[in-house]
Amino acid sequence: MGLKKADIILTDIDYILTMDKDLTEYKNADIVIKDGKIVDIGEGKKNEYYGKTIVCRNKIAIPGMINTHTHAAMTLLRGYGSDNPLKVWLEEYIWPAEGKFVSYEFVRDGTEIAVYEMLRTGTTTFVDMYFYENAVADVIKKVGIRGVLSTGILDFPTPGAKTPDEGIQKTVDFIEEYKNNAFVIPAIGPHAPYTCSPDTLKKAYSVAEKYDVVYHIHIAETEFEVKTVKEKYGKTPVEHLDSIGVLSERTLAAHMVYPSENEIDILSEKGVKVAHCPESNLKLASGIAPVPDMIQKGVTVGIGTDGTASNDNLDIIGEISTAAKLHKGFKKDPTVLNAKEALLMATRWGAQAIRMEDKIGTIEKGKFADIVLIDIKDPHLNPLYDPYTQIVYSSTGFDVDTVLVGGEIKVLNKEVIPLDKDYLLDKARYWKEKVDQIRK
Numbered sequence: 001m002g003l004k005k006a007d008i009i010l011t012d013i014d015y016i017l018t019m020d021k022d023l024t025e026y027k028n029a030d031i032v033i034k035d036g037k038i039v040d041i042g043e044g045k046k047n048e049y050y051g052k053t054i055v056c057r058n059k060i061a062i063p064g065m066i067n068t069h070t071h072a073a074m075t076l077l078r079g080y081g082s083d084n085p086l087k088v089w090l091e092e093y094i095w096p097a098e099g100k101f102v103s104y105e106f107v108r109d110g111t112e113i114a115v116y117e118m119l120r121t122g123t124t125t126f127v128d129m130y131f132y133e134n135a136v137a138d139v140i141k142k143v144g145i146r147g148v149l150s151t152g153i154l155d156f157p158t159p160g161a162k163t164p165d166e167g168i169q170k171t172v173d174f175i176e177e178y179k180n181n182a183f184v185i186p187a188i189g190p191h192a193p194y195t196c197s198p199d200t201l202k203k204a205y206s207v208a209e210k211y212d213v214v215y216h217i218h219i220a221e222t223e224f225e226v227k228t229v230k231e232k233y234g235k236t237p238v239e240h241l242d243s244i245g246v247l248s249e250r251t252l253a254a255h256m257v258y259p260s261e262n263e264i265d266i267l268s269e270k271g272v273k274v275a276h277c278p279e280s281n282l283k284l285a286s287g288i289a290p291v292p293d294m295i296q297k298g299v300t301v302g303i304g305t306d307g308t309a310s311n312d313n314l315d316i317i318g319e320i321s322t323a324a325k326l327h328k329g330f331k332k333d334p335t336v337l338n339a340k341e342a343l344l345m346a347t348r349w350g351a352q353a354i355r356m357e358d359k360i361g362t363i364e365k366g367k368f369a370d371i372v373l374i375d376i377k378d379p380h381l382n383p384l385y386d387p388y389t390q391i392v393y394s395s396t397g398f399d400v401d402t403v404l405v406g407g408e409i410k411v412l413n414k415e416v417i418p419l420d421k422d423y424l425l426d427k428a429r430y431w432k433e434k435v436d437q438i439r440k
């Protein structure tokens, strides 16, 4: 029998957690990659193929993880003005810094630092909303991670656009430029129901429908928002958005801390997806999203970090660990959001949240070879009774050893190959000095 040609063969993997619909697992098995996709998985597959071989003993393979909500460039404001009341933090720190500095260069440099951290900790796809998304796209083209990118559209002038119509037009141009790109995936990003008029929200939604892209929006993040929307429109945020027809399976709602029971029913009926950002919600004292209730009613929930200014890191394993423990404590029920469900939020459910479940989110034949290998040869991950609980409760993103995106090796032996660490540290220092000037 002749051997079949492969590009990369990952061999001798201790556990492969495919996260497919049956949660199929393999032990001491191999993953075969060709043309950027997974072509075979299982025990002894290494004996059927020839190609570049990477021996993966003492490792667990999981699908590349998906961060369903972030503002990558805000990494340049990581830790800036922390522990202040929300109003002070925004008005005296974040908005002045953004107003003064957000530019193509700021977004490019902040995104590079963010992408380094994301790859290093096992994220292979991130969902972004910010300004100058062309800079984010340029970083993606250089580095080779996947990004679902949306320009923040607001009713007042932003660093990217003077009017919401200009923001929408920029989005349309961006969609045209990147349609059918496997790495830069355009989306539309009306900011929130309290910063966008119904007219802006509806115009943005018609673009999402016309071009078949994700409608990425913050919804029901704070009590302030719920109160503001109620006063203005006589309805709570989800009811308001439903009444103007912008909720569907293409809507990705970040945060969703305050849906009423009726609103959870609406989310479920309309197929709205939720990006749960527990650490940001805790740090900004926004509240706790009713995630177990939403999951129970059939709402798809992915995990997000939000920007690092309010987290303050992009470690998805840390985020699902927080989520799993937060909801157990809040519900006083240790069976809530178990380790498998927590890992699903970062993988298959995250892929469903951005409507890419046919391409990413599981280790299955035919999917893109977006794969993460976690190093378990370390005392803090042993003894190992159950690989899911070990990932969610014992490891952090920094236990990630190897990352492939589309069959290309991006992290090997915990080194991020496409980015230079010293260069990024210099950039971080450069921007810190500039931002520090504001309050001097």
Ligand SMILES: [Zn+2]
Pocket: 069, 070, 071, 218, 254, 306, 307
């Ligand atoms: Zn956000």
